[in-house]
Amino acid sequence: MPGQKIAVVGATGRVGRYVMGELERRGFAAVPIARSVGVDVITGSGLAEALDRVDALVDAATGPSPDQKEATAFFTTAASNMHRAGVTAGVSRMVSVSIIGVDRFTAGYGLAKQRHEDSILSGPIPAQVIRASQFHEFVPLLITWGRQGDISHLQEAKIQPIAARSVAHDLIEAVTGDWASTPEPIVEIAGPREESLVALAGLWAARYGDPVVIEGISNAADPDHELHESGALLPSPGARLVGPTFEEWLESDDARAASSA
Numbered sequence: 001m002p003g004q005k006i007a008v009v010g011a012t013g014r015v016g017r018y019v020m021g022e023l024e025r026r027g028f029a030a031v032p033i034a035r036s037v038g039v040d041v042i043t044g045s046g047l048a049e050a051l052d053r054v055d056a057l058v059d060a061a062t063g064p065s066p067d068q069k070e071a072t073a074f075f076t077t078a079a080s081n082m083h084r085a086g087v088t089a090g091v092s093r094m095v096s097v098s099i100i101g102v103d104r105f106t107a108g109y110g111l112a113k114q115r116h117e118d119s120i121l122s123g124p125i126p127a128q129v130i131r132a133s134q135f136h137e138f139v140p141l142l143i144t145w146g147r148q149g150d151i152s153h154l155q156e157a158k159i160q161p162i163a164a165r166s167v168a169h170d171l172i173e174a175v176t177g178d179w180a181s182t183p184e185p186i187v188e189i190a191g192p193r194e195e196s197l198v199a200l201a202g203l204w205a206a207r208y209g210d211p212v213v214i215e216g217i218s219n220a221a222d223p224d225h226e227l228h229e230s231g232a233l234l235p236s237p238g239a240r241l242v243g244p245t246f247e248e249w250l251e252s253d254d255a256r257a258a259s260s261a
Contacts, residue, residue: 006175007031007054007091009041009082010061014137015097018168019058026172041078044085051089056175057082059096059120060168066109075116083123094127095175096120097167100160100188101233102131107223121185128174128183132167133160133190133235134197136249137258139204142197143212154198156216157228160235161200162191163249166242188239191246194231200246207250208259 006023010016011032023030031050033039039046041061051057061078063071079096086094102113120127139161146152170189198216205212219225227233235241249255 004055004176005029005031005053007033007051007057009033009057009059009078012036013060013062014135015164015168015171016058016060018165019060019171022168022172028176041081042074044081047081047085048088051085051091054086054089054091055093057086057091057094057125058171058175059094060171063109063112068108068112071109071112072115075112076119079116079119079123083125086125091125093175094120094123094125095171096127096129097171098129098131098186100131100133100190100235100239101227104227104232105224110224117186126183127185129186130167130170130174131186131188132170133162133188133233135164135167136161136191136246136255137164139197139200139246140208140258143201143204143210143214147212150211151213151215152201153215153217154201155219155222155225155228157197158194158231158234159197159200159228160190160192160194160241161246162189162242163244163252163254165254166191166244170240170242188235190235190239190241192241192243193245194234195246197228203247203250207255 006028008016008019011020012034020030033050039050063074065071098113098117102110105111117129143152146154198214201214
């Protein structure tokens with residue numbers, strides 16, 4: 001209920017900043033947890049003080065590296081420290097964001113996120129994991145990563161993308177909702193319709209005047225590339241579907257901000 005004190009790990013990140021803003025708009029006391037504000041979930045520096053009298057915690061942090069070993073170390077250490085400090089502070093619940101289909105990955109960042117989920121759900125604080133589909137905001141980022149001159153190579157992928165702001169709203173509903181009984185440990189949230197990543201990249205480039213040519217590829221070097229291409233990472237039938245669509249989002253202030261980032 002409004003007035004509760006809720007901490008947000010990754011408060012300055014892609015999802016965390018929306019969580020912070022919406023919590024404050026709804027009248028909650030939002031506590032930012034990020035290195036930029038002097039709180040480090042890896043070393044534990046400042047964490048106990050930040051969680052003082054906090055009722056609940058939203059974990060919206062992302063790993064600093066795509067490397068499987070480094071990402072796994074980050075996520076498992078952070079989860080352990082959040083649980084340890086949270087128990088001491090009296091935190092009553094925790095909600096963490098993850099990725100739809102992460103349980104199907106065999107390597108890399110996806111496997112690290114599996115370990116993250118395990119660490120969150122096995123700790124002493126009652127917790128729920130919300131698996132989200134790929135964010136609309138990732139499309140321009142992927143274009144940049146795949147760019148070589150006037151061409152950008154993107155992995156062919158079937159996705160059902162969602163706005164980061166929509167995920168933030170769902171995290172808030174989960175962490176502030178009725179937990180009279182143990183919540184379902186893992187739930188899914190996705191955008192309203194299936195899309196082609198390559199096609200979305202083309203829409204982005206056209207909308208924001210980028211002359212880049214988008215070329216879809218099958219990255220055989222990625223052991224999980226077939227998951228992207230086959231649709232294995234699409235949401236399950238029980239997923240909650242929310243807007244806006246990617247095309248609707250393209251006309252939003254959030255998309256304009258992403259275009260200038």
